[in-house]
Amino acid sequence: MSTNRLKARLEDRIRLTGPISVADYMTTCLADPEDGYYTTSPEPFGRDGDFITAPEVSQMFGELIGGWVVATWIAMGAPSPVRLVELGPGRGTLMADILRTARLRPAFMDAVAVHLVEVSPKLRHRQGETLGGVAGALKSAPQWHDHLSAVPEGPTILIANEFFDALPIRQFVKTAKGWCERVVGLDAAGHLAFGVSSVALAEGLVPASARAAAVGAILEVSPASAAITAEIGTRIAAQRGAALLIDYGYLRSGEGDTLQALSRHAFADPLAEPGKADLTAHVDFEALARAGMQAGADAMAPLTQGEFLLRLGLLERAGQLGAGKDAATQERLRGEVERLAAPDQMGELFKVLALATPGLVPPGFERRGK
Ligand SMILES: C[S@@+](CC[C@H](N)C(=O)[O-])C[C@H]1O[C@@H](n2cnc3c(N)ncnc32)[C@H](O)[C@@H]1O
Secondary structure, eight states: OOSHHHHHHHHHHHHHHHOEEEHHHHHHHHHHHTTOHHOOOOOOTTTSSSSSSHHHOOOOHHHHHHHHHHHHHHTTTTOOSSEEESSOTTTSSSHHHHHHHHTTTTHHHEEEEEOOOOOOOOHHHHHHHHHHHHHTTTTSSOOOEEEEEGSSSSSSEEEEOOGGSSSOOOOEEEETEEEEEEEEEEETTTTTEEEEEEEOOOGGGGGGTTTTTTTTOOEEEEEEHHHHOOOOOOOOHHOOOOEEEEEEEEESSOOOOOOOEEEETEOOOOTTTTTTSSOOOOEEHHHHHHHHTTTTOOOOOOOEEHHHHHHHTOOOOHHHHHTTTTTHHHHHHHHHHHHOOOIIIIIIIIEEEESSSOOOTTTTTTTTTO
């Protein structure tokens, strides 16, 4: 019998009703109301947590995005009100840095209504604390929602940093009899183990690009990510606006197993400690762009995070912050620039996709080729 409560519950459930999909496993591990990672983990982000995200690396990340938000609002014709929506705001650091920068434009602060979409009650509380200082400059207090659909209608600028990697994926494995779903079942000793379903997908459901794959290849799809991106696309196509989606992932849909568990900055076995480690998958940016476009939005050509931040003025901002400061501060800023933008750090692994109302090209982007 496992001492991990969630593991024991999962094993009991599988014993009773059979193997579950990888998506179902991820959802349970991350969001179980009693034992899920996001519901129980006290502070997953930052140097003391399991991983560190770009806003926690440097204030420059949120400041540059703050400038992007205001420039996008102006490009939209400066609507009032405008909804500034963040999906999965973590500790609230990104939104606080955005608003600190946006305060330089009082007309924007008069127009903006902040909406945070967050599942974790603990993180909502933390976000409220982080935003405490800057929220006083807003006309209306930030509002929290369980889902994007609860955000009132109207012109919208939406930000999501490291949100999509936390959404569940389904995996399919190419076997001798075709593509079968990868599942989480039990091994002979009754412990969690990966397996494959016995029934293969109908040939018509397999993407043309995957038909020639070798036995053993793995294909990932994220219906949850596609559904949320379609919702974003529908909203900004109908009500004006833009969305900035930043995450680690790949530009072209392809094959490969990207499911990973992170615990205290190290990779872990995804089945070892359900609910105790963060579980993520790389994001398929081609699939996100497709979902947004099918919903009626325009997709811009995706950029690497390094290119995006350099276009927004990362080096200039570091120069401003470092001017006249001691050597240690300048060294720290240099380190932050490297961490955010260097190709061997976050600069290339992370990608940035913008979706926009047809006709609007958000600053820093070009429209995607056909
Ligand atoms: C990896 S963290 C990213 C945090 C933050 N954006 C940052 O950059 O530091 C993922 C965030 O998404 C939230 N989250 C995960 N799944 C969610 C869902 N289905 N709906 C809303 N929020 C979700 C988590 O609670 C957390 O705040």
